[in-house]
Amino acid sequence: MAKKYPETKILSRNFGVENSWTLDVARERGAYKSLEKALEEMTPDQLIEEVKTSRVRGRGGAGFPTGVKWGFVPKENDKPKYLVLNADESEPGTFKDRYLMELDPHLVLEGCLLCAYACGLSTIYIYVRGEYPLSIERLEGAIEEARKAGFIGKKVLGKKGFDVECYVHPGAGAYICGEETGMLESLEGKRGHPRIKPPFPAVEGAFGCPTVINNVETLAHVPWIVEHGGQAFADQGIQPDPDNPKALGSSGTKLMGVSGPVKNPGVWEFEFGITVKELIYDYAGGPLDGREVKAVIPGGLSMPVLTADELDVKMGFDDLVKVGSGLGTGTAIVMDDSCDMVEACENIAHFFADESCGQCTPCREGCHWMEKIFARIKGGEGTPADLDLLERLFINIEGRTICALADAAVWPLRSIIRKFRHEFLAKMPGTDAADGEDPKAAEAETVGAK
Amino acid sequence: MADKVSTIFINGTEYPFKEGQTVIQVCHENGIDVPHYCYHPGLSIAGNCRICMVEVEGNPQPQISCKMQCAPPPWVSEPLKIQTESEVAEEGRSGVMEMLLVNHPLDCPICDQAGECHLQDYSYEHGGGKASTSTAKTKLPKNVPFGEKIVYDAERCIKCTLCVRFCQEVTETNELDLGGRGDEEIVIMTSKGEFETPYAMNIIDICPVGALTSKDFRFKSRLWFMDFAPSIDTSSAKGVNITTGGREGEFLRIEPRYNPGVNQWWMSDEGRLGYKFVNSPTRVKAPLVRGENGELAEALWHNAIDAAGTALRASPGDVLVDGGCTLEEMALAQELASAMGAKAKFAAATGEGDDWLITEEKGANAKGGEMLGLARAKRASAAAVLMIERDEHVNASMREKAGAVVVFALDMEQVPDSAQVVFPMPSWAEREGLLVNIDGLVQAMERNQGIGPGNLTPPVELLEELIGEFDDAYEWRGREGVIESIRAMKAFEGVPFPGDTATAEVGA
Numbered sequence: 024m025a026k027k028y029p030e031t032k033i034l035s036r037n038f039g040v041e042n043s044w045t046l047d048v049a050r051e052r053g054a055y056k057s058l059e060k061a062l063e064e065m066t067p068d069q070l071i072e073e074v075k076t077s078r079v080r081g082r083g084g085a086g087f088p089t090g091v092k093w094g095f096v097p098k099e100n101d102k103p104k105y106l107v108l109n110a111d112e113s114e115p116g117t118f119k120d121r122y123l124m125e126l127d128p129h130l131v132l133e134g135c136l137l138c139a140y141a142c143g144l145s146t147i148y149i150y151v152r153g154e155y156p157l158s159i160e161r162l163e164g165a166i167e168e169a170r171k172a173g174f175i176g177k178k179v180l181g182k183k184g185f186d187v188e189c190y191v192h193p194g195a196g197a198y199i200c201g202e203e204t205g206m207l208e209s210l211e212g213k214r215g216h217p218r219i220k221p222p223f224p225a226v227e228g229a230f231g232c233p234t235v236i237n238n239v240e241t242l243a244h245v246p247w248i249v250e251h252g253g254q255a256f257a258d259q260g261i262q263p264d265p266d267n268p269k270a271l272g273s274s275g276t277k278l279m280g281v282s283g284p285v286k287n288p289g290v291w292e293f294e295f296g297i298t299v300k301e302l303i304y305d306y307a308g309g310p311l312d313g314r315e316v317k318a319v320i321p322g323g324l325s326m327p328v329l330t331a332d333e334l335d336v337k338m339g340f341d342d343l344v345k346v347g348s349g350l351g352t353g354t355a356i357v358m359d360d361s362c363d364m365v366e367a368c369e370n371i372a373h374f375f376a377d378e379s380c381g382q383c384t385p386c387r388e389g390c391h392w393m394e395k396i397f398a399r400i401k402g403g404e405g406t407p408a409d410l411d412l413l414e415r416l417f418i419n420i421e422g423r424t425i426c427a428l429a430d431a432a433v434w435p436l437r438s439i440i441r442k443f444r445h446e447f448l449a450k451m452p453g454t455d456a457a458d459g460e461d462p463k464a465a466e467a468e469t470v471g472a473k
Numbered sequence: 474m475a476d477k478v479s480t481i482f483i484n485g486t487e488y489p490f491k492e493g494q495t496v497i498q499v500c501h502e503n504g505i506d507v508p509h510y511c512y513h514p515g516l517s518i519a520g521n522c523r524i525c526m527v528e529v530e531g532n533p534q535p536q537i538s539c540k541m542q543c544a545p546p547p548w549v550s551e552p553l554k555i556q557t558e559s560e561v562a563e564e565g566r567s568g569v570m571e572m573l574l575v576n577h578p579l580d581c582p583i584c585d586q587a588g589e590c591h592l593q594d595y596s597y598e599h600g601g602g603k604a605s606t607s608t609a610k611t612k613l614p615k616n617v618p619f620g621e622k623i624v625y626d627a628e629r630c631i632k633c634t635l636c637v638r639f640c641q642e643v644t645e646t647n648e649l650d651l652g653g654r655g656d657e658e659i660v661i662m663t664s665k666g667e668f669e670t671p672y673a674m675n676i677i678d679i680c681p682v683g684a685l686t687s688k689d690f691r692f693k694s695r696l697w698f699m700d701f702a703p704s705i706d707t708s709s710a711k712g713v714n715i716t717t718g719g720r721e722g723e724f725l726r727i728e729p730r731y732n733p734g735v736n737q738w739w740m741s742d743e744g745r746l747g748y749k750f751v752n753s754p755t756r757v758k759a760p761l762v763r764g765e766n767g768e769l770a771e772a773l774w775h776n777a778i779d780a781a782g783t784a785l786r787a788s789p790g791d792v793l794v795d796g797g798c799t800l801e802e803m804a805l806a807q808e809l810a811s812a813m814g815a816k817a818k819f820a821a822a823t824g825e826g827d828d829w830l831i832t833e834e835k836g837a838n839a840k841g842g843e844m845l846g847l848a849r850a851k852r853a854s855a856a857a858v859l860m861i862e863r864d865e866h867v868n869a870s871m872r873e874k875a876g877a878v879v880v881f882a883l884d885m886e887q888v889p890d891s892a893q894v895v896f897p898m899p900s901w902a903e904r905e906g907l908l909v910n911i912d913g914l915v916q917a918m919e920r921n922q923g924i925g926p927g928n929l930t931p932p933v934e935l936l937e938e939l940i941g942e943f944d945d946a947y948e949w950r951g952r953e954g955v956i957e958s959i960r961a962m963k964a965f966e967g968v969p970f971p972g973d974t975a976t977a978e979v980g981a
Contacts, residue, residue: 197654214651219520219540381632381651381658382521388572391656395608412605419568422534423523 026305028297031259031276033247034240035292037127044161046168049129055174057246058133061140062182065249070141074245076253078263078274082119083109083201083238084323084351085427086340088271093235095225096142102232104144107210107224108135110151110158110239111194111201114323115374116356119278119290120239124151124158127243128165132189134242136174137249139187142235147189150206153196162191198378202426203236204228205380216382217426240278260295261339270341273350279338281307283357284314290354293338300334303357314359318439322351324371325431327438328358347438364443365450368436369397375432386429389420393436405451410440481543482554496538496555497525507557508566508595510681511633512539515738516642522633524573524595526565530554535565566599574600576611576656578628586683588696592631611656619649620667622674622688622742627659630684636660636676643739644670660684671831674742678728687726689746694720700923703730705908705916706740707797707837707863707901708747710821711830712910713740717748717902719924724751724902735914741831750863751900751924755885758926761895769888769895774930781894782942784878789813790857793850793875795866795898796821796836798932799906800915801955803838803845805936806860812943813857818850822865832911836866837901841909844964858939860932861887862898879939881932899929906933907956907971917971 037043037052046054061070075090096104108131112120123131135147151159166189169175179185192210194200200209204218207229228234248256256275263272273295279302280290286308293302299321303309310316318328321338327348329336336342340350358367372394381387393416399405413436421433440447448456480487481496483505490499498514500507510522518540526535530553538555545553556562573592581587613627637649637660646669652661677685699720706713706727713736718726727748729740760777761769772780792810794803796819803819810817821836836842842849853874860881861867872889880892888895901918903925909915933952941947950958959965 216651219518376655379655381653381655382519384521384523384569384572384631387632387656387658388575391611392572392575392606392608395606399608415568415605419565419572423526423565423568425520 028301030291031294033276034243043126044128054129057249058136061249062180067141073253077248077256079244082240093142096233105229105234106144106147107236108149112152113198113201114352116282117323117352117354123243128161130243134245137245149191153194199380216380219425273339277353280354284311284359285357295339298337310359317360318358320356322353326351327434330442364446365401371435372397383424385420385423390432478552480552490543494543496541516638519634523569528556528559528561535561570600584683585686591681624686626684629682635679639676644672646670671741674745675739690726693725702919702921704918706744708744710832710834710911712916717921719921724748724924753884757882757897763893778938781879784893791815792817792858793856794819794860795862796839797862800841801906801933803842804959809940812940818848820850820867838908897929915970
């Protein structure tokens with residue numbers, strides 16, 4: 024099939040270039056030009072305005088407008104202020120930030136420095152997933168080079184009053200430390216327990232000081248926004264829906280990836296607008312020979328699943344919400360017809376049960392309980408009542424905890440048991456589905472019997 | 474900008490709130506029951522147990538009331554409307570209850586907490602009453618020693634982190650933290666083997682379930698068989714408010730009682746475990762009179778009083794009382810002494826203290842003695858009457874060298890050879906009376922019927938009898954009358970007594 028949708032090269036412009044992670048190569052290709060421009064021509068407030076104009080939204084999963092987030096940092100505050108770059112890319116199926124950190128660490132650093140300039144931050148902590156040794160090595164190398172070149176340290180590029188330090192902090196493998204406040208606790212040397220909010224990190228974050236927390240990809244966009252203007256960024260992608268104040272649009276480009284049983288898994292950069300189907304069939308090569316796509320989770324693991332019939336939706340923040348899913352990290356996980364959805368659920372539940380920090384009752388007890396129920400169904404000991412029990416657990420887990428890990432556990436599971444109910448019934452002895460009758464009819468019967 | 478909202482509707486009634494107050498605080502202040510595990514008014518907000526959920530009008534999800542501010546967001550000009558008993562709130566709580574019990578061992582029949590367990594109480598009120606799970610429960614460590622005095626059971630633990638926060642925020646000694654993750658999360662000790670803080674056992678009280686139990690009290694008694702009474706810790710002079718617990722004569726437990734001006738919710742381990750001497754097998758249980766054969770023998774109360782009168786008339790002298798004696802006892806000791814033409818003194822030990830609840834002064838009523846004008850006995854000196862409760866106050870040397878003929882003693886070991894008449898001294902848990910703490914706060918203790926040999930005539934009555942032996946015109950006043958005369962003294966002018974308003978706040 025011909026590729027219908029063009030790739031764009033903003034974030035990924037240096038991918039594939041030899042030694043792209045070294046300062047010399049990066050500078051040849053324009054690195055730190057935006058920083059020089061911002062320091063010479065723009066005030067911090069102008070920079071924040073430019074980012075607001077760009078309508079760039081956080082690429083870590085929640086999609087919060089970045090410029091607005093920057094604006095929350097209190098100006099009149101004597102405490103030091105920090106940037107914590109969330110590079111703890113531990114969402115299953117997600118590997119976009121890794122490309123940026125390994126192949127273009129100077130772009131990431133430049134984005135961080137621009138953020139530090141805009142928000143008056145004195146220290147940058149890059150919290151990198153511990154399982155990314157090459158990212159850590161390349162970032163540390165880049166920091167060293169940037170410090171020698173005067174981009175990091177006292178008086179960056181000779182700018183009076185702009186002093187920035189930068190440190191890499193490797194994580195130790197906990198999923199929960201990718202949650203922003205869990206990450207702050209971990210950074211401070213404590214247990215990665217998400218904090219109860221308020222106070223929000225912008226007011227009281229790392230070490231009790233105002234802190235900006237952004238995703239790697241989000242900040243990597245900022246140099247381009249500075250170079251070309253926020254409007255040029257906002258003009259790309261999907262525009263906001265004037266009738267829906269919640270639909271803020273999906274401006275600019277996004278690194279999108281596909282993993283799972285497809286012919287050509289990988290990461291590409293697109294202007295927002297490509298559909299899930301185009302992404303999977305045109306770029307990821309579609310399912311393996313003789314297989315069919317059964318379900319897709321469009322962003323990481325933490326979003327509701329889409330069936331093969333629902334893939335004609337654009338990869339965008341608001342578009343995916345409209346069909347009951349979400350963009351998440353923008354990296355799709357494909358499941359084909361060889362995938363047993365009951366086993367998939369057990370696997371998903373196991374992941375979240377294992378990664379639940381244990382702080383809040385519903386998540387600590389509930390995630391493991393769900394895993395046990397799925398294991399029971401898989402083992403042929405489930406009953407249709409188990410599906411009702413699961414639905415009740417979803418209600419009691421979702422939105423009832425300090426952080427969003429519990430929601431992330433519920434969303435994929437709930438969507439799978441609703442959309443693939445017949446597969447669950449087929450494993451339950453005594454149900455018509457298990458006796459080999461038409462699954463759809465069996466499903467209707469069970470639902471009706473409720 | 475609209476005017477600042479200063480009220481909140483709870484279950485349809487409007488209540489005022491102070492700035493910064495949370496919903497659960499206002500509910501509790503107004504007698505509205507909201508269950509809670511991880512919330513403690515003396516500790517930071519953790520918000521992890523989720524049982525305190527209430528319905529907030531306009532929000533489909535129930536919200537935790539421990540973290541929720543009464544003040545609405547700045548852009549809202551209407552007071553918040555909260556429902557604590559609505560379907561949304563109840564459904565939320567029963568969901569949490571169900572989760573809490575999924576891996577709970579449900580071993581209430583052998584759990585010390587049974588009877589005062591919030592998990593039991595709320596399960597009864599908010600639980601479903603029916604188990605929806607048939608899967609195996611998670612196995613976690615049991616019978617884990619936390620130092621010498623505390624035992625931890627991770628299966629019963631609901632990970633509310635009250636104990637962890639107590640060690641972080643109140644004592645600032647950080648002995649506890651969490652280990653593991655998910656449903657295998659447990660509380661662990663970070664220090665080697667023992668608590669640094671002398672207040673560690675408070676975590677047993679604040680533990681809402683039976684996860685932390687006292688080695689001292691474990692498996693001793695079911696709570697519903699015990700008698701409880703409000704009292705004062707007499708191991709030091711801070712006047713820590715406590716509740717004594719006993720059963721059929723045996724002193725079993727001391728727990729702190731909330732007093733914002735003195736000890737808040739806490740007490741020292743020393744005070745908590747300082748009751749053992751009360752259960753001594755050699756307690757004096759009846760009056761004793763030295764017979765012609767030179768041996769002490771049990772006597773009837775009125776015979777003993779007669780004998781004491783005779784002995785004292787033969788050799789009158791000073792009265793030396795224990796620094797833990799009540800204000801009433803000390804005042805009467807003073808009257809008895811002056812009836813004999815002598816003086817009353819008190820003896821109280823001193824020891825190590827800290828800047829919190831353990832005072833260097835160990836006499837629980839030493840301050841009261843001073844206010845009454847009793848001198849403090851520093852070394853052994855002659856006395857005709859001794860009142861001894863704790864060994865350390867009227868110490869062995871004082872007892873032997875006083876040459877006292879009438880002795881009030883708790884334990885036979887305390888009785889000196891010189892004693893002609895011995896009266897049983899009830900322990901503080903068995904007496905009622907007033908104590909003045911080191912800050913001058915007058916507090917009352919009540920008698921616990923379940924502790925001690927019972928049938929012991931209160932020392933106040935005996936002292937009045939003895940005064941009557943010297944003064945035919947003496948009119949019985951009873952404890953109330955004695956308190957009246959104490960209040961009339963100059964030293965007690967303007968001093969609030971229990972029952973007066975706002976006593977509890979004095980000494981804060």
